[in-house]
Amino acid sequence: MTKHDAQNEITREASQAGPHAGYLPGFGNDFETEALPGALPQGQNSPQKCNYGLYGEQLSGTPFTAPQHQNERTWCYRIRPSVKHTGRFERFDLPYWKSAPLIVEGVTSLGQCRWDPLPLPKEKLTWLTGMRTMTTAGDVNTQVGMASHVYLVSASMEDEYFYSADSELLVVPQQGQLRFATELGIIDIGPEEIAILPRGLVYRVEVLDGPCRGFVCENYGQKFDLPGRGPIGANCMANRRDFKTPVAAFEDKEVPSSVLIKWCGQFHRTKIGHSPLDVVAWHGNYAPCKYDLKTYCPVGAVLFDHPDPSIFTVLTAPSGVDGTANIDFVLFRDRWMVAENTFRPPWYHKNIMSELMGNIYGQYDAKPEGFVPGGISLHNMMVPHGPDRDAFEGASNSKLKPHKLDHTMSFMFETRFPQHLTQFAAKEALIQDTYIDCWASIDKKFDGTPGLK
Numbered sequence: 001m002t003k004h005d006a007q008n009e010i011t012r013e014a015s016q017a018g019p020h021a022g023y024l025p026g027f028g029n030d031f032e033t034e035a036l037p038g039a040l041p042q043g044q045n046s047p048q049k050c051n052y053g054l055y056g057e058q059l060s061g062t063p064f065t066a067p068q069h070q071n072e073r074t075w076c077y078r079i080r081p082s083v084k085h086t087g088r089f090e091r092f093d094l095p096y097w098k099s100a101p102l103i104v105e106g107v108t109s110l111g112q113c114r115w116d117p118l119p120l121p122k123e124k125l126t127w128l129t130g131m132r133t134m135t136t137a138g139d140v141n142t143q144v145g146m147a148s149h150v151y152l153v154s155a156s157m158e159d160e161y162f163y164s165a166d167s168e169l170l171v172v173p174q175q176g177q178l179r180f181a182t183e184l185g186i187i188d189i190g191p192e193e194i195a196i197l198p199r200g201l202v203y204r205v206e207v208l209d210g211p212c213r214g215f216v217c218e219n220y221g222q223k224f225d226l227p228g229r230g231p232i233g234a235n236c237m238a239n240r241r242d243f244k245t246p247v248a249a250f251e252d253k254e255v256p257s258s259v260l261i262k263w264c265g266q267f268h269r270t271k272i273g274h275s276p277l278d279v280v281a282w283h284g285n286y287a288p289c290k291y292d293l294k295t296y297c298p299v300g301a302v303l304f305d306h307p308d309p310s311i312f313t314v315l316t317a318p319s320g321v322d323g324t325a326n327i328d329f330v331l332f333r334d335r336w337m338v339a340e341n342t343f344r345p346p347w348y349h350k351n352i353m354s355e356l357m358g359n360i361y362g363q364y365d366a367k368p369e370g371f372v373p374g375g376i377s378l379h380n381m382m383v384p385h386g387p388d389r390d391a392f393e394g395a396s397n398s399k400l401k402p403h404k405l406d407h408t409m410s411f412m413f414e415t416r417f418p419q420h421l422t423q424f425a426a427k428e429a430l431i432q433d434t435y436i437d438c439w440a441s442i443d444k445k446f447d448g449t450p451g452l453k
């Protein structure tokens with residue numbers, strides 16, 4: 001451990017006492033943090049000379065001229081400017097990480113789809129080689145839409161770094177613990193947490209406890225934000241203070257290294273002689289964060305009926321059309337069901353939005369069987385779906401009393417765009433060919449006579 005590493009460690013620990021040591025609370029705050037005392041200029045961004053011989057550099061997450069309430073940028077004070085972290089680029093392929101637009105010949109994305117969990121890797125897979133794209137939507141080149149992925153990670157990236165110019169990544173672990181060593185600090189996450197990695201942020205992913213499996217929503221569009229709560233008011237759902245942004249941490253490491261870049265759906269590699277994680281101090285509002293899903297405070301029906309699932313939105317990425325999200329990230333966690341004279345599970349429906357769901361753990365109330373932890377379902381644009389027969393019969397006939405849905409956590413990536421299956425999702429992943437059969441035994445009850453059937 002170098003003198004600087006030791007100082008780094010002290011700064012991370014001392015920055016905040018308690019369970020969130022090493023993190024700063026708040027969503028979209030204007031943060032400031034320094035790993036060495038006096039590294040952060042005060043009162044200005046760009047002094048003639050920076051302390052410690054650092055270079056000042058701005059990372060812009062929105063156009064310079066974005067409206068004030070949306071404008072995001074961070075000032076970094078680093079050992080070398082980013083231009084020294086790239087050289088000549090060479091193309092390379094990650095055959096399982098796909099981008100939109102992608103419509104695979106011979107594959108239909110129309111229909112109800114469900115997958116068993118992808119097996120945990122026995123071979124060595126990193127964050128990059130272990131990314132498996134399931135669906136893509138929109139167009140990465142025009143910065144609309146998204147992709148959904150499953151990651152299977154068993155090995156840490158070593159002297160290898162990555163950034164996506166295409167996208168912001170929302171990471172939803174299902175198993176194992178990962179470390180994201182980023183330019184702006186260190187995020188450790190596991191199941192029941194999520195992380196947001198902004199577009200353009202350089203990082204290395206390490207396995208803390210593996211093998212690891214989880215889900216990624218790759219957001220090509222405008223950044224994730226908190227949804228407006230409307231008449232719910234100033235509290236509940238996801239609260240700003242529960243988002244945690246890391247304090248500054250840097251590496252002064254001179255070894256042969258690779259930086260890999262995703263740019264317009266293509267992958268590029270460049271070789272450098274040092275670690276690019278060399279930001280000693282930073283301030284700004286464009287930064288990675290993590291969030292503990294157990295702090296999400298669900299709000300629901302307290303007398304009758306079943307609200308739209310949007311009531312459980314954690315994050316929303318706008319599309320430019322009011323109320324029509326590029327992506328909503330929606331959480332179905334443990335909660336009380338108390339509605340009277342109500343069919344309590346989700347109702348049958350068709351939706352203009354397309355819904356990709358993943359199970360983190362437990363049982364989902366509309367599908368007691370077949371949708372298992374690590375598994376995925378896709379109900380695409382205007383494809384009908386709803387409870388299976390057993391869920392319908394159970395919910396229609398049970399004596400209604402307050403009931404706790406316990407030990408359950410599933411989520412949805414919901415987008416305004418249709419989602420197209422990759423070759424991998426259609427042919428290699430464990431798709432359940434018999435999924436449609438879960439509705440086969442729903443019977444006709446109508447016989448023309450009145451009365452509850």
Ligand SMILES: [Fe+2]
Binds near residue numbers: 349351355379
């Ligand atoms: Fe649905």
